[in-house]
Amino acid sequence: MSSSVLKFGGSSVSSLEKVKNIADYLKGRVEEGEQLVVVVSAMGKTTDELMAQVDSITESPNEQDLAVLLTTGEQQTISYLSIILNDLGVKSKPLTGYQAGIETVGHHLKSKISKINTDLFEQLFGTYDVLIVAGFQGFNGDNEITTLGRGGSDTTAVALAAAHQCPCEIYTDVAGVYSTDPRIYSEAKRLDVVSHEEMMEMSALGSGVLVSRSVEIAKNYNIPIYLGKTLSEEKGTWIMTTDMLEKKAVTGVALDEDMIHVTLNYPENDTQLLDELFINLEQKEVNVDMISQIANNEGLQLSFTMKDTEEDQIQKIFSHLKQDYPELYFKIENRFVKVSLIGSGMRDMTGVASRVFRTLIESGISFYQVTTSEISISYVVDAENGEEAARLLCEGFEL
Amino acid sequence: MSSSVLKFGGSSVSSLEKVKNIADYLKGRVEEGEQLVVVVSAMGKTTDELMAQVDSITESPNEQDLAVLLTTGEQQTISYLSIILNDLGVKSKPLTGYQAGIETVGHHLKSKISKINTDLFEQLFGTYDVLIVAGFQGFNGDNEITTLGRGGSDTTAVALAAAHQCPCEIYTDVAGVYSTDPRIYSEAKRLDVVSHEEMMEMSALGSGVLVSRSVEIAKNYNIPIYLGKTLSEEKGTWIMTTDMLEKKAVTGVALDEDMIHVTLNYPENDTQLLDELFINLEQKEVNVDMISQIANNEGLQLSFTMKDTEEDQIQKIFSHLKQDYPELYFKIENRFVKVSLIGSGMRDMTGVASRVFRTLIESGISFYQVTTSEISISYVVDAENGEEAARLLCEGFEL
Numbered sequence: 001m002s003s004s005v006l007k008f009g010g011s012s013v014s015s016l017e018k019v020k021n022i023a024d025y026l027k028g029r030v031e032e033g034e035q036l037v038v039v040v041s042a043m044g045k046t047t048d049e050l051m052a053q054v055d056s057i058t059e060s061p062n063e064q065d066l067a068v069l070l071t072t073g074e075q076q077t078i079s080y081l082s083i084i085l086n087d088l089g090v091k092s093k094p095l096t097g098y099q100a101g102i103e104t105v106g107h108h109l110k111s112k113i114s115k116i117n118t119d120l121f122e123q124l125f126g127t128y129d130v131l132i133v134a135g136f137q138g139f140n141g142d143n144e145i146t147t148l149g150r151g152g153s154d155t156t157a158v159a160l161a162a163a164h165q166c167p168c169e170i171y172t173d174v175a176g177v178y179s180t181d182p183r184i185y186s187e188a189k190r191l192d193v194v195s196h197e198e199m200m201e202m203s204a205l206g207s208g209v210l211v212s213r214s215v216e217i218a219k220n221y222n223i224p225i226y227l228g229k230t231l232s233e234e235k236g237t238w239i240m241t242t243d244m245l246e247k248k249a250v251t252g253v254a255l256d257e258d259m260i261h262v263t264l265n266y267p268e269n270d271t272q273l274l275d276e277l278f279i280n281l282e283q284k285e286v287n288v289d290m291i292s293q294i295a296n297n298e299g300l301q302l303s304f305t306m307k308d309t310e311e312d313q314i315q316k317i318f319s320h321l322k323q324d325y326p327e328l329y330f331k332i333e334n335r336f337v338k339v340s341l342i343g344s345g346m347r348d349m350t351g352v353a354s355r356v357f358r359t360l361i362e363s364g365i366s367f368y369q370v371t372t373s374e375i376s377i378s379y380v381v382d383a384e385n386g387e388e389a390a391r392l393l394c395e396g397f398e399l
Numbered sequence: 400m401s402s403s404v405l406k407f408g409g410s411s412v413s414s415l416e417k418v419k420n421i422a423d424y425l426k427g428r429v430e431e432g433e434q435l436v437v438v439v440s441a442m443g444k445t446t447d448e449l450m451a452q453v454d455s456i457t458e459s460p461n462e463q464d465l466a467v468l469l470t471t472g473e474q475q476t477i478s479y480l481s482i483i484l485n486d487l488g489v490k491s492k493p494l495t496g497y498q499a500g501i502e503t504v505g506h507h508l509k510s511k512i513s514k515i516n517t518d519l520f521e522q523l524f525g526t527y528d529v530l531i532v533a534g535f536q537g538f539n540g541d542n543e544i545t546t547l548g549r550g551g552s553d554t555t556a557v558a559l560a561a562a563h564q565c566p567c568e569i570y571t572d573v574a575g576v577y578s579t580d581p582r583i584y585s586e587a588k589r590l591d592v593v594s595h596e597e598m599m600e601m602s603a604l605g606s607g608v609l610v611s612r613s614v615e616i617a618k619n620y621n622i623p624i625y626l627g628k629t630l631s632e633e634k635g636t637w638i639m640t641t642d643m644l645e646k647k648a649v650t651g652v653a654l655d656e657d658m659i660h661v662t663l664n665y666p667e668n669d670t671q672l673l674d675e676l677f678i679n680l681e682q683k684e685v686n687v688d689m690i691s692q693i694a695n696n697e698g699l700q701l702s703f704t705m706k707d708t709e710e711d712q713i714q715k716i717f718s719h720l721k722q723d724y725p726e727l728y729f730k731i732e733n734r735f736v737k738v739s740l741i742g743s744g745m746r747d748m749t750g751v752a753s754r755v756f757r758t759l760i761e762s763g764i765s766f767y768q769v770t771t772s773e774i775s776i777s778y779v780v781d782a783e784n785g786e787e788a789a790r791l792l793c794e795g796f797e798l
Contacts, residue, residue: 016452050475053415054482062485068493069478072471076449079468083453086461094467098497099542143498 003125005168007039007135007157012171012230013077014044023084025231030090030129037121037164039135039157040081042073063108067137067147071097074134074153082132092130097137097145102156104138104146110285111138111146112213113155116163133160151211158214162221170210175229176237177202177209179399180253184387188394191237191251198251198344199225199239201376205254205340215239250343250352250397255390257337259289259380260311261368263303264318264330268295273325274302280317286310289338290369290380305369305380308334336368337386340378341393353377359396365389402524406438406534406556406569411629412476413443422483424630429489429528436520436563438534438556439480441472462507466536466546470496473533473552481531491529496536496544501555503537503545509684510537510545511612512554515562532559550610557613561620569609574628575636576601576608578798579652583786587793590636590650597650597743598624598638600775604653604739614638649742649751649796652789656736658688658779659710660767662702663717663729667694672724673701679716685709688737689768689779704768704779707733735767736785739777740792752776758795764788 006026013019026036050069054061078094085092101117124131135153138146148155154170161168177199178188194202196219203212209227218225218239228236266273281288291304306314311332318330346352356377360367365388367379381389393399405425412418425435449468453460477493484491500516523530534552537545547554553569560567576598577587593601595618602611608626617624617638627635665672680687690703705713710731717729745751755776759766764787766778780788792798 016455020456053479056415057419057479057482058486060486061482062491065478065481065485065491065493068495069475069482072474072478075471075474076468079464079471080452080456082464083456083460083468086464087457087459092461092464094464096467096544099544145495145498 003035003166005037005161007170009172010041035125036130038132040077041153046073067108068145071137078132078134091128093128094132096134098139100133102138110149113159118163154214158217161223167224169226171230175234176227185391185394193238201342202254250341252342254340258308259305259336260308260334267299286313290371335383339389342376344375402434402565404436404560404567408571409440434524435529437531439476440552445472466507467544470536477531477533490527492527493531495533497538499532501537509548512558517562553613557616560622566623568625570629574633575626584790584793592637600741601653649740651741652792653739654789657707658704658735659707659733666698685712689770734782738788741775743774
């Protein structure tokens, strides 16, 4: 059996017409002897429409209930695609997350895949040539329906490829991975190949193409991922093990927009407050990013950055803490971006950090926090300077 | 635990506003100490909208695929209702057919419930006060999603009540069961109580309130069913064991509209043709109703009635048979109705059939076929005479 996992995202399946085009393409591949696993998202605006209904009911819907609701979007897409394929004479079967054996753990709306039943597909490929799996969903140990959170359908696809040890092809509106966002730097180049590690950094640092958890799974199971443009001849990017590649110091620049910056002051001896803060952040699954702490006259000052999508959550956490700690002072500022340089060559090359410092200083762009990893450096700058910083760095490093 | 199964049909849940009203009502009952199983249908026109999309793809969608699609309608309703209940502080959990342990056998779109996992609800009532089950759906031995066909949500409700040995309340637009359709005979009376048997006959003979398979389950497991108007003070009808009731000869008149009449002629010695016909009818799950056979000059003439919703199917079957038996002659006529009198008292009383004959003959209404059961008599008449026949019989038997 020659098989691959293919994933088609929201805009690739935004209308029945587009779903039909995908079905035609899949038919062609089956006729060439392949057996395919196809992962699809909800069609177009389906999820937004369901959420609009929920918003008209309550601000804080029960998470279990919401997972049951939202998963109907993908369930409809798998049905339509399978109806079309069967109508074209391609033996196809739609599978919900539960039916595909995708077991998860964790919060209902931010679950992680814990196990995939691999025997099932082997068996079904005895009867069917295309297995269509609803992305973004699974079920937990209590037999409850769960969703995988942001980028969930990509994660479904990569996890299925990992479990079945086959390549994964992810199709979106964009042809592959660029050295930086082409909307920011028009001379940005499409990369033929990036390593799993580089892609993980790029994803974690804000490149919207693929969430880093998906790339991490692919890296752990050594699965190649092809990122391409849906139904296009245009060449995409392979994410794969790249021991054979010549290393450049910097392969890409990523821009993580819509960051907020949170500052709080507290007495030096009051560690209880911090404890409670971090327990709350963990329970609500709020991700904080760059953390730093300094001492000043009034005690200690802690600051961190996070995505502004979670601003409501952090506001709630602070309002709650304020009741127990009336002396707590906090400030939430928005309109920041994080600019990051990524390249596995950074490990062996020096001078990258100082070149960035120089570039930013020469152009008069202030930066607030800096963090580094083995293969990346990130700077927080004012939102209005983000794109210019990215452009300057692309030019500086010839990307 | 004091528990009941409540079912709310399509028009009771046609908008979020109506779903909210139902949630308020359920909250009141939970506050009185009840634990409830609630079965809901798809909201308003959801199923029609999904089918319209399918119709734009193909005339003959794969049945497995279609079941996966259509069940999303009920899955959305259970989610919304549970979001609202949890928001009101009522501990509620939504369950798809699979999660509710509703096992089925048979065709994907016309499945029959074979087994219900009863331990599950006992356990869940330890945590939740309302379990919301998606009506109309289940899963088969291959872990595939199935639907229960016409009246499926009622069947879900009654089967759950049977499995858990508790009463079943079915809420619709109509307050209970009438001696005949009030639109036909304005003086029709609402019945306080009917027996399971009478209700089965009334349902089988065209009274649209409840499908007979649901009543049959209730009868077999001796479950009382209350049929009432959604969120209304108006009294409904109990369907229950009625040994204590004084028997009337006739309790109701049912009208089964949109019947077609099929006639075919075939040589006396050609039983192969009939064999094939009935095998085809069984495979396509086409229900034929009143069957009669007479000999004429050219051989034998078989005729039967059936619902006109299955006219396409029967046309296909005959077209197919015609290829193998070119000499086959068949005729499909529509515009007939079946008028039936139902009453468990008929068993012990004589003269009902002759009174009906006299009534119809005096008013000049021709009838074509007559069948009787222990507690009913049915007549096929021309569609344009159906309502008048029903009215005359209601008057004649003082219903």
